[in-house]
Amino acid sequence: xxxxxxxxxxxxxxxxxxxxxxxxxxxxxxxxxxxxxxxxxxxxxxxxxxxxxxxxxxxxxxxxxxxxxxxxxxxxxxxxxxxxxxxxxxxxxxxxxxxxxxxxxxxxxxxxxxxxxxxxxxxxxxxxxxxxxxxxxxxxxxxxxxxxxxxxxxxxxxxxxxxxxxxxxxxxxxxxxxxxxxxxxxxxxxxxxxxxxxxxxxxxxxxxxxxxxxxxxxxxxxx
Amino acid sequence: xxxxxxxxxxxxxxxxxxxxxxxxxxxxxxxxxxxxxxxxxxxxxxxxxxxxxxxxxxxxxxxxxxxxxxxxxxxxxxxxxxxxxxxxxxxxxxxxxxxxxx
Numbered sequence: 001x002x003x004x005x006x007x008x009x010x011x012x013x014x015x016x017x018x019x020x021x022x023x024x025x026x027x028x029x030x031x032x033x034x035x036x037x038x039x040x041x042x043x044x045x046x047x048x049x050x051x052x053x054x055x056x057x058x059x060x061x062x063x064x065x066x067x068x069x070x071x072x073x074x075x076x077x078x079x080x081x082x083x084x085x086x087x088x089x090x091x092x093x094x095x096x097x098x099x100x101x102x103x104x105x106x107x108x109x110x111x112x113x114x115x116x117x118x119x120x121x122x123x124x125x126x127x128x129x130x131x132x133x134x135x136x137x138x139x140x141x142x143x144x145x146x147x148x149x150x151x152x153x154x155x156x157x158x159x160x161x162x163x164x165x166x167x168x169x170x171x172x173x174x175x176x177x178x179x180x181x182x183x184x185x186x187x188x189x190x191x192x193x194x195x196x197x198x199x200x201x202x203x204x205x206x207x208x209x210x211x212x213x214x215x216x217x218x219x220x221x222x223x
Numbered sequence: 224x225x226x227x228x229x230x231x232x233x234x235x236x237x238x239x240x241x242x243x244x245x246x247x248x249x250x251x252x253x254x255x256x257x258x259x260x261x262x263x264x265x266x267x268x269x270x271x272x273x274x275x276x277x278x279x280x281x282x283x284x285x286x287x288x289x290x291x292x293x294x295x296x297x298x299x300x301x302x303x304x305x306x307x308x309x310x311x312x313x314x315x316x317x318x319x320x321x322x323x324x325x
Contacts, residue, residue: 008226012226012227012230015230015234016230016233016234019230019234019238020230020233020234020237021237022237022241025233025237026233029229029230029233033226033229039225039226039228039229039232040228040229040232042229042233043228043229043232043233043236046233046236046237047232047233047236047237047240050233050236050237050240050241051240052268053237053240053241053244054240054241054243054244055244055261055264055265055268056241056244056264056265056268057240057241057242057243057244057245057246057247058244058247058261058264059244059261059262059264059265060244060245061244061245061246061247062258062261066245071242071245071246072242074245075238075241075242075245076238076241078241078244078245079241080268080269080272083265084265084269087265130314130318131288131292131313131314131315131316131317131318131319131321132314133276133289133317134277134288134289134292134293134296134313134314134316134317135310135313135314136276137272137273137274137276137277137289137292137293137296137313138292138293138296138309138310138312138313138314139310140269140272140273140276141273141293141296141297141300141309142296142300142306142309142310143269144266144269144270144273145300147265147266147269148266152263153263153266156263156266156267156270157266157267157269157270158270159267160266160267160268160270160271160274161270161271161273161274163271164270164271164272164274164275165271165274165275165278165279165284168275168279168282168283168284169282169283169284173282176271176275177268177271177272177275180267180268180270180271181264181267181268181271182267183263183267183270183271184260184263184264184266184267185260187263188256188259188260188263
């Protein structure tokens, strides 16, 4: 819808949804192109927004334990929604099913709405008036809530919110979310140190030596 | 033509990072620390995304009807409402606050 309104052809709009299939990146690309940006700069911004999907894949590959041959096909569906649904499932079977169902239905819906949106961009009017822009964050919140079981998860979420919002005005789109991901290694590091203080057996010694290298590893991935 | 180059580059890049995450060898994920990290990363990302989609307007932070909608969703979650009801609460409250000029 947005892209049809900003100078992309019907074919280009649909190709974008079919091939890229990660909403934030699509909007970023379209926005940058509409603003007259250089195509490669625009693509770089969209790429940054897509990097978080690699973190999701990391978690999903151990959760779903997919056969190697299936992975290239499953990869296209590694997005916010499929990850959240898969993580909410109690068993591997349910997680695989959740991933497949969410992936397939979203892929079809997303591309169908793109086509309809591109065809009737002006006919639909202002979806914001209906409050539909609040559906996205509400879905994320509903999926996030069951994950906040312990203090560590809550601390990670809190720190990520502060980083994500605090850096939003100063960093390019997509980068604040990646920086917010650093909340995870930071919390693990803090947890490791606390464990080191309360216990002093060999296992803590190991976690103490293991913990300090996480903040160094993670930024590498984030870049 | 330029637009097609941008679309192609974005599609390739976005697919590559998705695949990269899935292809990390299972052995590397056996370490407990890596496991914990991989479990905590989605928490951080989802939390940051939720906050941004609620309070961001472009590069600026705003407090508008979406915040009321998200608060309604949070209340619904605390009351253990089913998933669709949580989303519906957010949408309805957001639309309601906007209709009242918020």
